[in-house]
Amino acid sequence: MSKDWTPEDLVAASAAMKARGEMSYEEFCAHLELCTEKVVAVHLADGDTITTRIHGTEQDIRDYYRIGSCLNMGAAGDRLVEIVAVDIEDVSGNTT
Numbered sequence: 001m002s003k004d005w006t007p008e009d010l011v012a013a014s015a016a017m018k019a020r021g022e023m024s025y026e027e028f029c030a031h032l033e034l035c036t037e038k039v040v041a042v043h044l045a046d047g048d049t050i051t052t053r054i055h056g057t058e059q060d061i062r063d064y065y066r067i068g069s070c071l072n073m074g075a076a077g078d079r080l081v082e083i084v085a086v087d088i089e090d091v092s093g094n095t096t
Contacts, residue, residue, distance in 0.1 A: 010025055031057070034057045035060070036055065038053070038054055038055070038088050038090050039088075040061055040065065040088050042065050043083070043085040043086070044073070044082065044084065046081050065083055067084065070083065
């Protein structure tokens with residue numbers, strides 16, 4: 001089901017979202033602009049590096065791949081390996 005939103009609908013929905021403690025529509029749109037695609041190299045304590053693409057702000061990515069936290073690299077069982085460094089490259093042309 002879809003809805004054609006009028007400017008008045010968006011203003012009302014935005015105010016309701018903000019009143020509930022969520023991002024307003026305008027804040028959400030501004031945040032979305034910052035969530036460009038980036039290439040992330042996650043360096044692990046065992047010497048391995050995982051390289052992946054992710055959409056998000058630099059802070060979102062650093063929170064997700066927090067240095068000192070662990071990734072489970074086990075296939076048959078748990079093998080927790082500490083994250084020691086994170087390199088982020090913005091591939092959209094923006095600078096990070």
